Amino acid sequence: MKGNRRDFIKKTAIAGAGLALAASPFGRTFAALASDKKVRLAVIGTGSRGRYLMELLLAQKVNPNYELVAVCDNYGPSLNEAVALAKRYKINPKTYTDYSQLINQSPVDGVIIATPLHQHAHITIDCLNKGIHVLCEKAMARTLDDTKAMYDAHINSGSILLIGHQRLHSNQYINALERIHNGEIGVIGQMKAYWHRNHNWRRDVPDNQPDLERKINWRLYKEYSAGLLTELMSHQLQVANWAMKKYPVSVMATGSIQYYKDGREVPDNMAAIFSYDDGTQFIYDSMTINKAEGCEEHIIGDYATMKLESNNILREDPIKPEPAPGIAQLINDIQNGLFKSAPIGGSSWAAETAVSYNGEEIYKGQDGDGTREEIVHFIDYIQQKSSPEWMTKEGYYTSIWSLLTEKSIESGERITCPDKYLIG
């Protein structure tokens, strides 16, 4: 039975591998040749995340074929910090406090949107409709309808829409997911993930401007964000969907404000179970008062478990150790008719390790979480004038199911996806 299941996985993986290859973001060489013209970029939303993305663009010079021509934020201090950052790199992008002025006045090929969640939809849709390609931070939008509207604008305009799920661009994750799809961990029986922090998630509000509370701490208020669901869980739900190559059929969730009773409106802890059509469950939880467990995704198969954040694979039957060197040498010598002393107990001594088996590293060589690669690929896609559609769908369905999780928490019911949000 097990062999049959593995054969099945391998057969299906052949088709899957072809798909992954076609969809692979590694098209840089030919992309760079596609156009000599520099890609003109703008960053809309220069808060901490936006400036981090700017820093990647400016400090690491991820690609010689782009220039940062404009930045925009409607919060003065954030915009000032962005200008100061740009000056450190001896560039002087145009500044705007209104994104509509930016896209009407500055000729840009692509924008990176890192505003609060509730602002993603209308900014993205306006950009796409003007033929400007968009890399929008996850999650896509604050509401289901806005999420669908963003996707529709992408389809109707033909402009690229990439959602900021950086793990999709991490070589470490790409390698792990290819191996999962090729059957290395066997049949996926369950997935679980968590993101545990010990922080109230608050940003400082200037003493003399308490009216800025909701603007600065937008992640804590339902009008602007679904909190843990859209800001943290969505990353890991995307990974689960990627592993399954499909999307959930239902979600049951619960959450509460259990610890930080400080006026926030979004849960400070939550748990959810996503079900897939083959019976696989994805079990998720997040909390904000203890970080001992940290952040992790477990993809659990009948042959092995991959822990993706820690880059670790734990095989159910670990690969047997190589023959102990001393005995191996002794046997080799006997076969060659030699009488030689075999080393034992020294540095060549391979002690037994199975009891303390801690798994194996999945991939070497990935620096960072994939955000840098995400920007590189976005620039490449702009030059190619196309991007992998499945990546956009990953962002879309991840956002949809993050928001459906919120509905489950609010209603206490098991939630399925309404037909009008299915995009095939």
Add this chain to the structure above:
Amino acid sequence: MNTRMDVVLWGNDYSLHCEVFEEIKKKTIDLERIFSRFDSQAETFYVNQNAFKKELKVSSVLFKVIESCIEFKNLTEGYFDVCYQGRMNEDLTERNDLQLNNNTSGIRFLNDNIKLDFGAIGKGIALAHVRNILKLYGIENALVSFGESSVLTVGRHPFGEYWPFSFQSQNGINEELQLTNDCISISGLHNGMAHIKNPKTGQLCQSKRTVCVVTDDPISAEVLSTALIAAPIEKHSQILENFKVRKVLYNSFSA
């Protein structure tokens, strides 16, 4: 035992050697089913789960080994103790943890934190059984190794008068060992990591010392190599007086 077993048999009777190997393999698996604390089907696993609640009747093999372990605890001044696993700091005392009933082959834990762990003796037990099998089949020359930390030699190498080994120190200095009918056991750091606990303190033994014990009894060799890692060096002479030992090597110097 979660380790690699190497068996070297030489001679002209290939089918006999195959039969002996299969017998050794079977016996080793059987013993694993008694002494493993990780295998949920193993007798020791069951005892660890239930022996505090009530007295359990155990197999004669297990009962005899537990009796031996209690004796070894005395002979090693308490530095070999199969009951150290799970013991809490407040229980690090000299008191008896086990109650044995000779009439019923029964065992009961006197402390609910106690777990039996035969990790420091299991390979020696297996090698003792292997030696009996070799004798039973009339094998005159053989070498059996568990992960190169526990080795049994019988007779000689096909091209020499003994089985030649060199014990490597951390400094790369070798000590030649000419083994015939011997048992050796090596304990120390595993890949640079401590794994043996001092039963009297509950602390991992972080010393970089490696100990190699050569005896004619594989069980004693296992017990001693572990105890000499756990015990302070000044206790070693006293402990060694209680055993019939051919040689003890410590890294680059011998005692």
